[in-house]
Amino acid sequence: MYDIDDLEVGMFASYSQTISEADIKSFAGISGDRNPVHLDSEYAEKSMFKKRIAHGMISSSFFSALFGTKLPGEGCVYVSQSLKFRKPVYIDDTVVATVMVERIEKEKRRVYFNTYCKVGKQKVITGQAEIYIPEKK
Template identity: 40%
Template sequence: MYFSLCETNECPQNLADYQLTYAFEFLQAEVASFAELSGDNNPIHIDEAYARETVFKRPIVHGFLVGSIFSRIFGTQYPGIGTIYLSQSMKFLAPVFVGERYQAKITVKEVNLQKNRAVVSTEIFNHLMKKVLTGEAVIQHPIFH
């Protein structure tokens, strides 16, 4: 899997309006592994011949595999080790395809200093900067104090 930091803003990391953007793309082998692990063997994800007959014309990445990019960001990058992922909403707006580059953008919307929590906007954009996923996460970490 390709995964790389694209940009961040100058806002302090523990305050509202802090932003990070990561570029990523999924490989077909990762989609196949997710299908096996999750038990979601829907051919729209793993069978090119089947997918060609659908509205998408090619296999699409599982929505929850796409959304898992935020777990990687929160647990390993920002805020990082020690993060407790409390909730996540997701709305899938367009398909995600194997081998295409996407950007995952997080924006801290609110910080609750008493509970060490933050509400974070979670968005994914395709190479044309069309939003393909939108959501909101609540995370807890000592950085938010």
């Protein structure tokens, strides 16, 4: 874990994962989101997407993985996250999530991040996050 004094504007971390059929089914079960655009091929073919899409929150959850394990690391606490879903993610797409330090408020122990997910060169999700970093004991 990084202490707040170790962080600098511009630091970043990334995580990638290919979205599978199993991921979508598991997420539907965990979240209760059984929207047929995620689960039913016939339904999805008639949608604006023309085929099934992954839940947007699957990809956005990769930010949490990054914050808790890489930057700043274990013990940090999510305060807020904004999200804009710009493009769909499909089964077998590889999503690369990135978090980058934008601003640090040492006195409040808050770090602000630019967050985004890409599939190929296209940003599919953009947003901002605020993270609290507790004092080391």
